[in-house]
Amino acid sequence: MPSGPFRIFAAMSTLRSVAILGGGPAGASLGARLAQAGVDVAIFDIGKRPEIVVGESLVPAVIPFLAELGIEEEVRAYSIYKPGATFVLRGGEEIMNLRFDTIRGAQTTYSYNTPRDQLDASILAAAERAGAEIVETTGRVEKTGEGERxxxxEESLRAADATFHGQQPDFIVDATGRRRTLAQLFDLETETGERRDMALHAHMEDVGLIERGNVHTDVLEHGWSWRIPLPGKVSVGLVVPFAELAKFGSTAEEQFDGYLASDRxxxxxxxxxxxxTSVFKYTNYQLLTRRGFGPNWALLGDAFGFIDPVFSSGLLIGMDGARALAKALGAGATPEAMKRYEAWVIHHLETWQHVVDHFYNGRLFTLLQVGEVARSTRFGAILDLHFGRYLPRVFTGEASHGRYGPWLLDFMCRRALVDNDPAELAVT
Ligand SMILES: Cc1cc2nc3c(=O)[nH]c(=O)nc-3n(C[C@H](O)[C@H](O)[C@H](O)COP(=O)(O)OP(=O)(O)OC[C@H]3O[C@@H](n4cnc5c(N)ncnc54)[C@H](O)[C@@H]3O)c2cc1C
Structure with missing residues (x-):
């Protein structure tokens, strides 16, 4: 009988072996869950990481996943405690702070900003301790010729011989991140977001912060930036339309340094x-595949979909997806279980898409400002008892996969701005 926190496989009968392509947070979390439940798991992981990796700010809803993996203490030791988020609006004239410990009904009242290479290594090591084999090479797949199986x-099967003993695994999970191996193999229909931004990422020293430990989001003259405090340095990201960055040169460094020096x-x-550090460039990251599984495979994490860096939802969607996929595989990967998994992830992605859209179109911050004013009236204060319980928990990820909180936030952004013009707070 499986032991430990992941007991979902107690009833599992048919799936005995699973290959996971990609050992990022999503793939490694899934690997830990399956291995702990007694499944034979091999995680293919290229092993090499770039000098720095994006995804350093975690939302509070990720913390329970770290605790389940038994790595929260380890992660805390090399991370920066994150009590909340700071937003800089209207050319720097307005500052908004969200403290997680003031959110009504919050289950986790803090989070971490963390060096991604160390976090990825911790999750992968947890998977290995749970019994997964880490195969440090590229995992490759091919069509069998029978439908979409x-x-x-041959080469990958041989590399994972210690786990699969020459037999093909029962199931294969694509957790290859932005490589999107199976979406490419099957040419799966993919939706792209509306933004045409480029994200430029580097680490810096001596970057001032308004609130210690908080992730900072500044709405810039063009686009927005992040400041994520890390031990001894700050991660800085510029998410700015291509055309604006191109004015400063052709290399990522020229564009990053030039834009940084020019923005008011x-x-x-x-x-x-x-x-x-060097500067790393990310383009076309707003991608969502509408299909999440096939006869003996599934997509997970960024390989399924990624919406946008603002609000730091990526790791949550990947790790929450890993839990949902483990449950579906635990139910024998029946079509019904896999459809539930697919719908769960798509709903989660759509929720963040709405939140992100309302960030860019200015409605989100307009709503928060309307809320500030309304709270000073007696009726507004009563309403706030309700809204304050749901809306902030969408941002922390605790209510982002529910139905009511995301619906309420979307509804309020569309309908409750009174006479305020959201264009004033739009991100251009
Ligand atoms: C600009 C930007 C900023 C972001 N900021 C944040 C943030 O602050 N917070 C947050 O939560 N999220 C953030 N994200 C999103 C976050 O980085 C991703 O959502 C997250 O890393 C997804 O995890 P994953 O495991 O699905 O994929 P990945 O982290 O990409 O891991 C996949 C791994 O698989 C490996 N791999 C690929 N193909 C193969 C193969 N065939 N065989 C073996 N290994 C393979 C890759 O090398 C990689 O290590 C950001 C994203 C962007 C673009």
């Missing part, structure tokens, strides 16, 4: 920011 290539809002940051 796939199998590991960034000019108000305290300190004398100095870049200490």
């Amino acid at each position: 796939i199998r590991l290539s 809002v960034i000019g108000q940051w305290k300190g004398r920011p100095r870049r200490i």
Whole structure:
């Protein structure tokens, strides 16, 4: 009988072996769950990571997943405690702070900003401790020729011989992140978001912060930036339309340094920011596949879909998806169970899509400002008892996969702005 926190497989009968392509947070979390439940698991992981990796700010709803994996203490030791989020609006004239410990009904009242290479290594090690084999090479798959079934290539099967003993695994999970291996193999229909931004990411020293530990989101003259405090440095990201960045040169470094020096809002940051790493460029990341599974495979994490860096939802969607997929596989990967998994992830992605859309179109912050004013009236204060319980918990991820909170937030953004023009707070 399986032991430990992941007991969902007690009734599992048919799936005995699973290959996972990609050992990022999503794939490794799934691997830990399956291995602990007694499934034979091999996680293919290329092993190499770039100098720095995006995804350093975690929402509070990720913390219970770290605790389940038994790595929260370890992660805390190399991370920065994150008590909340700070937003800089209207050219720096307005600052909004969200403290997680003031949110009514919150289950987790803090989070972490964390170096991603260390976090990924911790989750992968947890999977290994649970019994998964980590195969440090590229995992390759091919079509079998029977419908949409796939199998590991000969070479990959041999590489995972210690787990599969020459037999094809019962199931294969694509957790290859932005490589989206199976979406490419089957040419799966993919939706792209409306934004045409480029995200430029680097680590810097001497970057001033308004609230210690908080992730900072500044709405810039063009686009927005993040400041994520990490031990001894700050991760800085510029999410700016291509056309604006192209004015500063062709290399990522020219564009990052040039835009940073030119923007009026960034000019108000305290300190004398100095870049200490190369600059990494991300484009076309708003991608969502409408299909999440096939006869013997499933998509997970970014390989299924990713919406946008703002509000740091990526790791949550991946790790929450891993829990949902483990449950579906535990139910024998029946079509009904897999459809439930697919619908769960698509709903989660759609929720964040709405939140992100309302960030860019200005409705979200307009709503928060209307809320501030309304709270000062007696009727508004009564309403706030209700809204305050649901709306902030969508941002922390605790209510983002529910139905009511996301619906309420979307409804309020569309209908409750009174006479305020959201364009004033739009991100251009
Ligand atoms: C600009 C930007 C900023 C972001 N900021 C945040 C943030 O602050 N907070 C947050 O939560 N999320 C953030 N995200 C999203 C977050 O980085 C991703 O959602 C998250 O990393 C997804 O995890 P994953 O496990 O699905 O994929 P990944 O983290 O990409 O892991 C996949 C791994 O699989 C490996 N791999 C790929 N193909 C193969 C193969 N065939 N065989 C073996 N290994 C393979 C890759 O090398 C990689 O290590 C950001 C994203 C972007 C683009």
